[in-house]
Amino acid sequence: xxxxxxxxxxxxxxxxxxxxxxxxxxxxxxxxxxxxxxxxxxxxxxxxxxxxxxxxxxxxxxxxxxxxxxxxxxxxxxxxxxxxxxxxxxxxxxxxxxxxxxxxxxxxxxxxxxxxxxxxxxxxxxxxxxxxxxxxxxxxxxxxxxxxxxxx
Numbered sequence: 001x002x003x004x005x006x007x008x009x010x011x012x013x014x015x016x017x018x019x020x021x022x023x024x025x026x027x028x029x030x031x032x033x034x035x036x037x038x039x040x041x042x043x044x045x046x047x048x049x050x051x052x053x054x055x056x057x058x059x060x061x062x063x064x065x066x067x068x069x070x071x072x073x074x075x076x077x078x079x080x081x082x083x084x085x086x087x088x089x090x091x092x093x094x095x096x097x098x099x100x101x102x103x104x105x106x107x108x109x110x111x112x113x114x115x116x117x118x119x120x121x122x123x124x125x126x127x128x129x130x131x132x133x134x135x136x137x138x139x140x141x142x143x144x145x146x147x148x149x150x151x152x
Contacts, residue, residue, distance in 0.1 A: 013056065
């Protein structure tokens with residue numbers, strides 16, 4: 001991971017941590033934001049999670065035109081939503097879509113990004129069915145960010 005990517009990751013974690021109702025968002029998912037350190041047995045049937053959280057997956061970078069100093073950093077933000085915490089699966093799905101909207105708003109609103117990168121782009125949003133036998137679901141927001149990286 002380049003130094004620029006580390007700065008972007010840090011800015012992203014800070015932006016996501018600001019997601020709270022007090023700051024004008026629909027949810028308080030920002031109270032628990034962490035780098036990607038998912039437990040290996042998370043998909044084990046019967047596994048139950050006590051709380052909702054956001055995590056940022058490892059990103060990948062590529063350079064489009066080798067003659068330009070613009071790179072694209074692609075990564076996923078995943079929101080793990082506990083259906084048990086909100087009561088019903090339908091409420092968990094609704095909360096997941098609210099979290100997706102909050103993540104998009106946080107990415108757009110964060111002024112700290114200005115000196116690091118260009119406008120973030122959300123390339124995919126999804127809230128799949130929950131894993132069988134579990135009390136949670138995982139919403140995914142795929143993001144691409146262009147940034148300048150002078151290789152000279």
